[in-house]
Amino acid sequence: MKVWIDQDLCTGDGLCEEIAPDVFFGLDDGLFYVKESAGKFGEEKLFDGEANPAGAEGTARIPDGLDEAVIEAAEECPGECIFIEV
Numbered sequence: 061m062k063v064w065i066d067q068d069l070c071t072g073d074g075l076c077e078e079i080a081p082d083v084f085f086g087l088d089d090g091l092f093y094v095k096e097s098a099g100k101f102g103e104e105k106l107f108d109g110e111a112n113p114a115g116a117e118g119t120a121r122i123p124d125g126l127d128e129a130v131i132e133a134a135e136e137c138p139g140e141c142i143f144i145e146v
């Protein structure tokens with residue numbers, strides 16, 4: 061499964077990071093992003109400090125064992141802006 065966030069709809073409340081801190085994080089712009097960058101798609105490596113692209117360009121593989129947390133985050137997201145692709 062893969063996940064991305066539409067930052068145009070993100071409210072910046074941080075609920076996604078509370079639910080799945082290994083997958084989502086906030087930047088100084090007040091918006092939230094997927095940690096694993098599209099450039100690392102398919103690798104096991106998580107976020108290494110580089111900003112992830114916004115929107116669908118930031119689509120990334122969900123790390124093993126975190127599918128349920130990401131699904132919960134998407135269900136709880138008030139902006140309805142976390143998109144999961146199977």
Ligand code: SF4
Pocket residue numbers: 065069070071072073074075076077091092133136137138139140141142
């Ligand atoms: S839960 Fe949704 S609206 Fe809230 S910060 Fe995360 S992506 Fe943005």
